[in-house]
Amino acid sequence: MSSASKSATVKVPANMNLEQAQRVLASVLGKVGHPACYSGFNISFVNAVDPSPMVLNVEQGSLQVQELQH
Amino acid sequence: MGFTPPRLGPGAIYLRSLDSFFRSNGDLVRVAEIEPQTLWTKGTRADARPAGSSAERRHLGTLPQRVLTHGVGYPVGGTICDQKDHIPEFLAWNRELDVNWTSEHLSILHVRAGSGLESCGFLMPPLQTDSGVRLAAQNIVERRTVLGLPFAFETGVNYFSVRDGELPDGEFFAAVAEEADCGILLDLTNLWINEKNGRARIGDIMSCLPLERVWEVHLAGVEMERGYWVDAHSREIDREVVALTAEILPSLPNLGAIIFELAPERVSSFGERAWLHEIETLNRLWEKVPLREVSRPLAVDRRRKSHAGNIGPTPGQWEEVLALRMLPECCRAAPPVSCFPCRLADEEPFALYSHLAESFRSGALAELLGNTIHLLLLALGKDALENLIDAYVASTPPARFPSDEAVRFRDFLQANPLPIAGLDDMLKFEASSIEAAANNTTVRLTLNQDIDGMLADLAAGRIPSPSSDRPPVVIEIGVDPVPFIRPVPVDVLSAARSGKAGTAA
Numbered sequence: 001m002s003s004a005s006k007s008a009t010v011k012v013p014a015n016m017n018l019e020q021a022q023r024v025l026a027s028v029l030g031k032v033g034h035p036a037c038y039s040g041f042n043i044s045f046v047n048a049v050d051p052s053p054m055v056l057n058v059e060q061g062s063l064q065v066q067e068l069q070h
Numbered sequence: 071m072g073f074t075p076p077r078l079g080p081g082a083i084y085l086r087s088l089d090s091f092f093r094s095n096g097d098l099v100r101v102a103e104i105e106p107q108t109l110w111t112k113g114t115r116a117d118a119r120p121a122g123s124s125a126e127r128r129h130l131g132t133l134p135q136r137v138l139t140h141g142v143g144y145p146v147g148g149t150i151c152d153q154k155d156h157i158p159e160f161l162a163w164n165r166e167l168d169v170n171w172t173s174e175h176l177s178i179l180h181v182r183a184g185s186g187l188e189s190c191g192f193l194m195p196p197l198q199t200d201s202g203v204r205l206a207a208q209n210i211v212e213r214r215t216v217l218g219l220p221f222a223f224e225t226g227v228n229y230f231s232v233r234d235g236e237l238p239d240g241e242f243f244a245a246v247a248e249e250a251d252c253g254i255l256l257d258l259t260n261l262w263i264n265e266k267n268g269r270a271r272i273g274d275i276m277s278c279l280p281l282e283r284v285w286e287v288h289l290a291g292v293e294m295e296r297g298y299w300v301d302a303h304s305r306e307i308d309r310e311v312v313a314l315t316a317e318i319l320p321s322l323p324n325l326g327a328i329i330f331e332l333a334p335e336r337v338s339s340f341g342e343r344a345w346l347h348e349i350e351t352l353n354r355l356w357e358k359v360p361l362r363e364v365s366r367p368l369a370v371d372r373r374r375k376s377h378a379g380n381i382g383p384t385p386g387q388w389e390e391v392l393a394l395r396m397l398p399e400c401c402r403a404a405p406p407v408s409c410f411p412c413r414l415a416d417e418e419p420f421a422l423y424s425h426l427a428e429s430f431r432s433g434a435l436a437e438l439l440g441n442t443i444h445l446l447l448l449a450l451g452k453d454a455l456e457n458l459i460d461a462y463v464a465s466t467p468p469a470r471f472p473s474d475e476a477v478r479f480r481d482f483l484q485a486n487p488l489p490i491a492g493l494d495d496m497l498k499f500e501a502s503s504i505e506a507a508a509n510n511t512t513v514r515l516t517l518n519q520d521i522d523g524m525l526a527d528l529a530a531g532r533i534p535s536p537s538s539d540r541p542p543v544v545i546e547i548g549v550d551p552v553p554f555i556r557p558v559p560v561d562v563l564s565a566a567r568s569g570k571a572g573t574a575a
Contacts, residue, residue, distance in 0.1 A: 040302025
């Protein structure tokens, strides 16, 4: 930043804490890539809006599907 | 076919979150298949080219595994097939990672829209006709030429039922492989799904394939969505698929790798131990792969078993239908002159594809604008939030990269403002973080509320308190190369008014 090196009279709230904001930024960095190659349902939004979603329990090796409340 | 892949062994799709497991299990995980585009960042300018970090490439170069690359986002099944823009970066990754071969999907992603090209938001199947074979083969030959690497296409999932006049799946895959003289990445989970959904029997497909061209096998976990089995990469490999794979592997004389796939957002719920268990399964399966010196020439009857393939519609006409059904109305091209023969049986699959595509779009927003989404959820409630996302999806085309999706949602909310205290600040903060990360620049913004206080409130499930008498604060967000957020002193602001500092909000 060209302006960042200029002399400063800092006037920022003394209690300004950016620790959590830093974490948000750091997490963004790892998630900006192209989605991986799969042709199913992306659960990120469901996880975000509903911490206890109705999930389907799929019995291995069969076509039996059972709805479960987490 | 001049290329015979080396026997690399069992492995997995590389995920950043599993990096340490790749490094500490080099004896078990012998191949790291990297999807470079998932590690790239695209700037938020429309013409920005996605690129990865050379530091990350070097880091990946120290993995104990042999590395393969698997392309995502640039499939080879359609009339729109990038052979230019992403190639220099993809070449750099292949070169530095010293890969033996590379692969991509025999699918369609982009279609023509009113104002140019748009993404369908989901990998769509190609039209399986003779002209579709020629198109895919030309795309593959060109891709292989520009990459200078042996190339294999992946056999995709297809949620449509078989269409009259199309080539059966096995004949289509075989014809593309023979005409392009390339390898096949046999995704047995996809084929199993297609069989379970009633599309095509795996035995019929395998009887058509030139088995010596199968260089690689993909396996993944499935789940049910809206009555269809879908390729979700969500869990362990179904036991039925494991058994099927064990039957098929001995017939693949040139197999070079067998890869387990897990979606990144499923890692935390699936667990690292379960992931390692799947790799152990792959190691047991690998023992079924025939030794090269004892493999026999295969007597596969490759004569086309049907006379299909010469139906009227062209790949371009199929893509017009995809544009019509997958893009929002606002960005569709003029109605097609010719009419592709859609069937009643196509309605459910199109609804499924749209549903799955929307899940990727809303998933990108939840991942990149998580606090904004959380604030909207608390303020509006789940139903209203879902309606808001539906309205966004219906009015904005999908983006290839999630950074663009997030910026488009920011623009949508700014054009359709909601009276929610703190929303402007949170949206501005998260969108600026994305812009700083994606554009590798420093972004300056003014916040009226204490951002950390808002984040703490949201983390506690509370709607942030309305703004107090606290004065606005200007902060800078950047990546240099470590991400930073810092307050901007007021006299720096004065001095910078005529300066060049990034986006002021």
